[in-house]
Amino acid sequence: MGFLDISNLQKSFGATQVVKDFNLSVEKGEFISFLGPSGCGKTTTLRMVAGFEVPSAGTIRIDGRDVVRLRPNQRNIGMVFQSYALFPNLTVADNVGFGLRVAGVPRTDRAERVAEMLAIVGLADFGARYPFQLSGGQQQRVALARALAVRPQVLLLDEPLSALDAKIRVSLREEIRAIQRKLGITTIYVTHDQEEALSMSDRIVVMNNGVADQVGAPFDIYNRPATRFVASFVGTLNLLDVRVVDAGAGTVSLGGTTVPLGRQLRGDKVTLALRPEAVGLAPSDGRTLGVEGRIAEVHFLGSVIRIRVRVGDARISLDTFNSADHPPPQVGDPATVWLNPRDLMVLAD
Structure with a gap:
């Protein structure tokens, strides 16, 4: 049994079942992310x-x-909302100390705890300011300090960074993770941003249509997706519907090239998943299988160039680093896509 145990959890609104038999065991001090698209049930959970x-x-x-x-105030839980939910008529210090005041903590102890929390979130000199005098990132730090001030057993964060610009989001998510590690607090973080989940979490719960499609470490979620939904939602992915040549031997046909998958297959067709970073336009020690195709698209993304190659009826995306000395290929050029068959994942429906 974990520190936080959720068993057979369900939630319906009228005839619509939003959460379906959700189960999760969270260890003390663990950082868990609920990841999924809008409407998947993560915020309701x-x-x-x-x-x-x-x-x-x-x-x-x-x-x-x-x-x-139990009512929310009886659960010893800290909550950080997407909208900050700060009291505009209270100073930063009073916002942080609000829960402590409601709990009847003496004024002196409350002041010490507020000062400690503001120092942890890097706002030690901002106690006398009001929320309107702060940036969005600073307001979210205040909301985090307020949630932590009551010494909760569990910290819950509901898409806390979605209203901030990209650069501040990256900085603040690193700060949140560092604070969580320092305090050792059990944390559940809701997000639809896969990069946030991958970079911050001990484990990720990928939710789809009210159920947990897969629970695992970021490395496993990305490299070993259990379902087609997880594979397509987490990271950029090539999904290739291919014909089975020999089910017993585990071979398929990709653009007319026979590819060994090293496992037995079922049916006449299977769906393969392949990450763009596992593909190249030149052979290497690991990429020894070449498949002929033609350049279909070239997208310049700054430091990375994303190329799509038409291979038979499929299109395979791959990423190359930008180099001023080597211009990218042109649409219509012939190309050989090089890969390692071991990087091809056979997906369940």
Whole structure:
């Protein structure tokens, strides 16, 4: 049993079932991300853990205690919202100390705790300011400090960086992860941004249509997706529908080239997944299988050039680094795509 255990959790709104038999065990101090598209049930699941939604079925245990029937303020949970939810008429220090004041913490102890939290989030000199005097990133730091001030057992973050620009998001997600590690607090982080989930998490829960399609470490989620949805949602991916040549021997035909997959297959056709970084336009020690094609698209993305090669009925995307001395190929040029058959993943439906 983990520190936070969610068992057979379900939630319906009328006839619509938003969360379907969700199960997860989280260890103390672990950082978990719920990753998925809008409407997949990730925020609803988070809100049930927080106590803002009542489950239709299932249990939620924190440190062995069932909290389903407890109000949000009885669960010892810290919540950081996407919209910051700061009180505009209170100073930064008063916002951070609000939960402590409600809990009846003496003024002196409260002031010490607020000062400690503002120092942790890098806003030690901002206590006398008001929210309108802060940037978006600073306001989110205040919201984080407020959530941590009450010493919660579990910290919940609902897409806290989605309203910020890209550069600030990268900086702030690093700060959030560093603070979480320093305090050792059990954390659930909701996001639709795969880069955030991959870079911050101990484990990722990829949610799809109310269920967890896959739970695993970022490395495994990216390199060993369990379903077609996970493979296509996490990272850029080539999805190749190919004809099976010999199911027993595990060979398929890709653009007229027979490719050995090293595993038995079923049916006449299978879907293969291939990451762009696993493909090149030149052979290497690992990429020894060449498949003939023709350049279909070239997209200049700055430091990276994304190229799509037409191979039979399929198109394979690959990435190359930009070099001022080597211009990219032109659309219509013949090309050989080089790959290692071991990098081809056979996807489940």
